Amino acid sequence: MEKIDPAKVPQRTLYTGAKMPAVGMGTFGSDHATAEQVQEAVRGAIKVGYRHFDCAACYGNEAQIGQVFTEAFAAGEVKREDLFIVSKVWNDMHGKGDVLLACARTLKDLQLDYLDMYYVHWPFPNYHPPKCEGTERNPDSKPFSVGRFMATWRQMERLVDMGLTRHIGMSNMTLPKLKAVLPLCRIKPAAIEMELHPCFQQQELFDYVRSQGIQAVGFCPLGSPDRPERDRTAEDIADLEQPIIRKIAQAHGVHPVLVAIKWAVQRGQTPIPFSIKEKNYTSNLKCVTEDPLTEEEMEEMKKMECNNRLVKGQVFLWPGAEDWQELWDPDGTDALWDK
Numbered sequence: 001m002e003k004i005d006p007a008k009v010p011q012r013t014l015y016t017g018a019k020m021p022a023v024g025m026g027t028f029g030s031d032h033a034t035a036e037q038v039q040e041a042v043r044g045a046i047k048v049g050y051r052h053f054d055c056a057a058c059y060g061n062e063a064q065i066g067q068v069f070t071e072a073f074a075a076g077e078v079k080r081e082d083l084f085i086v087s088k089v090w091n092d093m094h095g096k097g098d099v100l101l102a103c104a105r106t107l108k109d110l111q112l113d114y115l116d117m118y119y120v121h122w123p124f125p126n127y128h129p130p131k132c133e134g135t136e137r138n139p140d141s142k143p144f145s146v147g148r149f150m151a152t153w154r155q156m157e158r159l160v161d162m163g164l165t166r167h168i169g170m171s172n173m174t175l176p177k178l179k180a181v182l183p184l185c186r187i188k189p190a191a192i193e194m195e196l197h198p199c200f201q202q203q204e205l206f207d208y209v210r211s212q213g214i215q216a217v218g219f220c221p222l223g224s225p226d227r228p229e230r231d232r233t234a235e236d237i238a239d240l241e242q243p244i245i246r247k248i249a250q251a252h253g254v255h256p257v258l259v260a261i262k263w264a265v266q267r268g269q270t271p272i273p274f275s276i277k278e279k280n281y282t283s284n285l286k287c288v289t290e291d292p293l294t295e296e297e298m299e300e301m302k303k304m305e306c307n308n309r310l311v312k313g314q315v316f317l318w319p320g321a322e323d324w325q326e327l328w329d330p331d332g333t334d335a336l337w338d339k
């Protein structure tokens with residue numbers, strides 16, 4: 001097993017002064033990798049040198065991952081304070097008191113006293129069962145509402161007060177939603193998790209997040225080649241097969257995946273690539289410690305942007321809404337929200 005010195009991995013400084021490793025490991029098995037396979041990957045990843053893990057209750061594997069953390073601490077492989085551990089509250093736990101219960105469940109499953117980051121996974125209280133079909137809809141689903149979201153956020157803020165999480169964050173937000181809620185936050189999000197890969201750069205949202213002193217964390221950083229069926233459409237573009245990234249990969253003698261990760265880290269976001277293969281997750285971390293992309297290559301990568309959103313979220317649509325675009329405020333306003 002190859003080991004990468006965690007001190008060589010770039011770090012992000014959050015507005016609290018806390019450090020976040022600039023590459024994390026994703027833990028969503030995309031409905032095909034089992035909880036045990038992800039557990040083994042996390043076990044290997046700690047040994048390899050990963051110090052940032054992107055978990056979530058809805059991935060259905062926090063209990064298995066928690067066992068690995070406890071074993072690694074007991075074996076003296078790593079200390080709790082050396083890890084940056086993230087989780088997310090799922091959409092069926094936004095109600096009064098539910099966020100505290102969800103966080104408690106996650107802490108119990110991960111066998112931890114505190115989290116480093118706790119995100120609101122989606123800004124809607126819209127539940128769908130794990131592994132559901134893309135056509136599944138829940139009649140109780142509702143559009144975004146500032147009031148509902150802030151009621152959830154107030155509970156998130158209390159988790160920080162109670163010391164159950166060091167930071168809180170949001171995920172799957174849009175520019176209008178962020179602009180509406182940020183002025184209302186008592187405790188500002190320290191990070192925003194958003195879909196970010198070469199063919200989906202979300203430049204405007206990314207710039208705004210950074211201008212607010214918030215760290216952007218990029219999910220599906222490789223264009224999620226094994227994503228669940230419900231997140232696939234005929235129009236989707238495969239990032240890793242595009243000529244620009246292939247040409248740059250060839251120039252560096254590496255797989256296009258590693259170009260996507262180097263690009264993400266050099267651009268300033270924190271990618272959280274997923275892999276259950278030791279060779280792959282090792283190279284995903286190692287690549288940011290050597291042979292960076294040139295300025296010209298970084299410039300060239302901007303041309304890959306083609307608005308290729310992969311996680312469309314159509315299962316979260318509410319009755320009356322037809323098109324997944326409605327989740328993402330397509331006209332840049334609050335026109336589709338509940339007031």
Ligand SMILES: NC(=O)c1ccc[n+]([C@@H]2O[C@H](COP(=O)([O-])OP(=O)(O)OC[C@H]3O[C@@H](n4cnc5c(N)ncnc54)[C@H](OP(=O)(O)O)[C@@H]3O)[C@@H](O)[C@H]2O)c1
Nearest residue numbers: 026027028054219220221222223224226273274275276280
């Ligand atoms: N906040 C949200 O709503 C949200 C949504 C989606 C995802 N996420 C988070 O983001 C993480 C990453 O996204 P993702 O898992 O969808 O997609 P991804 O990281 O873009 O792609 C993962 C896929 O790439 C392959 N891969 C990884 N490294 C490779 C390498 N070096 N060479 C070749 N293939 C490689 C993996 O296959 P192998 O296992 O075979 O290597 C895996 O199938 C998730 O695990 C999750 O933690 C968050």
